[in-house]
Amino acid sequence: GKLIHTVYHKPIIFITSGTDMHTVESAMKANPSAYLIKPVNEAALYAAIHAAIGNFTEKKIAVLEQQVKEPEDFFVKQGNKYKKIAWANVEALSVEGRYTKIFLHNTETTYIITNSLQRIINQVLPTPLRSQFLQANRNEFVHAVFVEEYNGTEVRTQKRSYELSSNYAKSWRSSLNIIS
Numbered sequence: 001g002k003l004i005h006t007v008y009h010k011p012i013i014f015i016t017s018g019t020d021m022h023t024v025e026s027a028m029k030a031n032p033s034a035y036l037i038k039p040v041n042e043a044a045l046y047a048a049i050h051a052a053i054g055n056f057t058e059k060k061i062a063v064l065e066q067q068v069k070e071p072e073d074f075f076v077k078q079g080n081k082y083k084k085i086a087w088a089n090v091e092a093l094s095v096e097g098r099y100t101k102i103f104l105h106n107t108e109t110t111y112i113i114t115n116s117l118q119r120i121i122n123q124v125l126p127t128p129l130r131s132q133f134l135q136a137n138r139n140e141f142v143h144a145v146f147v148e149e150y151n152g153t154e155v156r157t158q159k160r161s162y163e164l165s166s167n168y169a170k171s172w173r174s175s176l177n178i179i180s
Contacts, residue, residue: 010056011033011034011052011053011055011056012030012031012032012033012034012052013032013033013034013035013036013048013049013052014027014030014032014034014035014036015036015037015038015040016035016036016037016038017037017038017039032052033051033052033053033055033056033060034048034049034051034052034055035048036048038123039123039124041071071087071126072086072087072088072126073085073086073087074087074124076102076111076113077113078111083111085102085104085111087125087126087129088129089104089105089106090102090103090104090105090143091103091104091105091142091143091146091157091160092136092140092141092142092143092157092160092162093117093120093121093133093140093141094117094139094140094141095117095138095139095140096112098114098116099112099113099114099115100112100113100115100116100117100120103160105143105146105157105158105159106158106159107159108159117139117141121133121141129143132144132145134168134171134172134175135168135171136155136162136163136164136165136168136172137162137163137164137165137167137168138165140162140163142155142157142162144172144175144176146158147176150172150173150176150178152164152169152173153169155172
């Protein structure tokens with residue numbers, strides 16, 4: 001990045017999956033015209049390209065604040081239309097064969113998408129929410145804010161229960177702020 005900026009005088013868009021301060025500081029030393037954090041969606045890339053051209057023309061260096069914020073919602077295909085779903089309403093994510101099943105809070109409605117559960121958790125789920133989705137067992141992650149009951153072997157939400165495997169029960173216990 002530094003070489004391209006110094007020798008060739010071309011705009012640079014720095015794309016990284018690292019959000020720690022060391023990575024950000026290293027990227028900023030390359031004087032990028034724009035900065036993106038993976039996973040990158042089309043809207044963020046489009047905005048970054050335009051920001052990079054504008055910043056390069058005006059001889060400005062990108063600031064991380066120009067990053068397009070992570071989407072708070074997403075669309076899933078339902079028949080021949082797309083349904084908007086807010087991440088804040090997702091109660092749980094579950095493996096369904098080669099697909100991921102999405103359970104919404106306070107409703108019986110579920111959706112099935114073609115992304116793997118691990119990809120959803122590690123790349124698609126907005127970063128601030130990742131710590132709120134806890135693994136219950138090999139096949140399910142549950143949004144902890146919706147848990148109303150915990151008994152050591154399962155967690156219950158208003159409409160569903162999720163079995164806890166012994167591998168994950170301890171992390172649930174420490175995450176739920178249990179006072180006894």
